[in-house]
Amino acid sequence: MKVITARKYGTPDVFRLENWESPSPQKNEIRIKNHNSAVNSGDWRIRKPDPKAVRLFFGILKPRKPVLGISFAGVVDAIGENVTKFQIGDKVFGSAGMQMGTYAEYFCIKESSVMTILPKEISFSEGAALSFGSLTALDFVQKCNIQKNQTMIIYGASSSVGTAAIQIAKHFGAVVTAVCSVGNFSLVQSIGADYVMDYTGFHSEPHNTTYDIVFECVGKSSISSNLKHLKKGGVLVLVGASFKEMFQAAWISLTKGINIKFGPISETIENLNFIAELTRKGEFKVVIDKSFPLEAMSAAHEYVEAGHKKGNVVIDITN
Structure with missing residues (x-):
């Protein structure tokens, strides 16, 4: 089988195409013939690594697991003897989490992982795109405990997390007010944004509106600039916070009593099923910017790391 490996940290050109033997599932695992994966901010930050503390979790000198990739959508083609939830031929999608390994034609994963049946209304590429930005956005939105007609401004609204957050909110x-580049106004309006604003407008002096929820998706605006637009008693969400910003946010929360949400999300099957059902019913649109073949992983990572993608970037493994 074909796999893409990163046997050292670095720029996107560290990836190599290799041929491995297909794995066999353990007693509690299924093997998936992978149709699509996706590239998101979490993937390139592990590859780089950024921040350097990534090495503490994934390998000091080089990645402990050379096959990266978190998101997947494919078909079950082998099962372990103790597996009860899935059968050969099931179409599935989900997240491999920090086990990674989805930059491959085949991989094995525990049946208890965050994955579920792919509804017939959802394509493999859409399924692979759903399990990162959507799960992230849903977890943070749930933490905000949104009440009807509350105001929310989303900074980086055309990103994977941003396009999901608009629709979930x-x-x-x-x-919802969406903050993004002017060229993406029509995109965010098409998926439900009530108002749009470009980045210059957000940071301009005349913009003194405050919101119940300030939802920062991309880690490119300062905590102070976000707090300036937060209503008293509101919630600030920092999806892309650095370690330094997390410490700063924790200190502000402790000393000033401001409600700031940050840190790792909780991926759950319940949330994956929730998003799948919204998508199946046509109430949630998966935004896909580009698709790259598996062999073009370096180009895909370079594109995503540049920070200008709209929604999701998908990896096509079957062609």
């Missing part, structure tokens, strides 16, 4: 009744 609207589902729960929020009034």
Whole structure:
């Protein structure tokens, strides 16, 4: 089988195409013939590594697991003897989490992992894109406990997390202002944003509006600039916070009593099923910017790391 490996940390050109033997599932595992994966900010930060503390979790000198990749969508083609939830031929999608390994034609994963059946209304590419930005956005939105007609401003609204957050926030009744580049205004409006604003407008002096929820998706605006637009008693969400910003946010929360959400998300099957059902019913649109073949992983990572993608970037493994 074909796999893409990163046997050292570094720029996107560290990736190599290799041929491995297909793995065999353990007693509690299934093997998936992978159709699609995706590249997101978490993937390139592990590869780089950024921040350097990534090495503490994934290998000091080089990645302990040379095959990266978190998201997947494919078909079950072998099962372990103790597996009960899935059968050969099932179409599935989900997240491998920090076990990674989805930059491959085949991989094995525990049946208890965050994955579920792919509804017939959802394509493999959409399934692979769903399990990163959507799960991240949903977990943070749930933490905000949105009430109907509350106001929410989303910074980096055309990103993978941002496009998901717009739609999930609207589902729960929020009034959403999307902050993104002018060229992406029509995109964010098409998926439900009530108002749009470019980055210059957000940071301009005349912009003195405050919001119940300030939702920062991309880690490119300062905590102070976000707090300036937060209503008293509101919630600030820092999806892309650095370690330094996490410590700063924790200190502000402790000393000033401001509600700031940050840190790792909780991936759950319940949330994956929730997003899948919204998508199946046509109430959630998976935004896909580009698709790259598995062999073009370096180009895919370079594109995503540049920070200008709209929604998701998918990896096509079957062609």
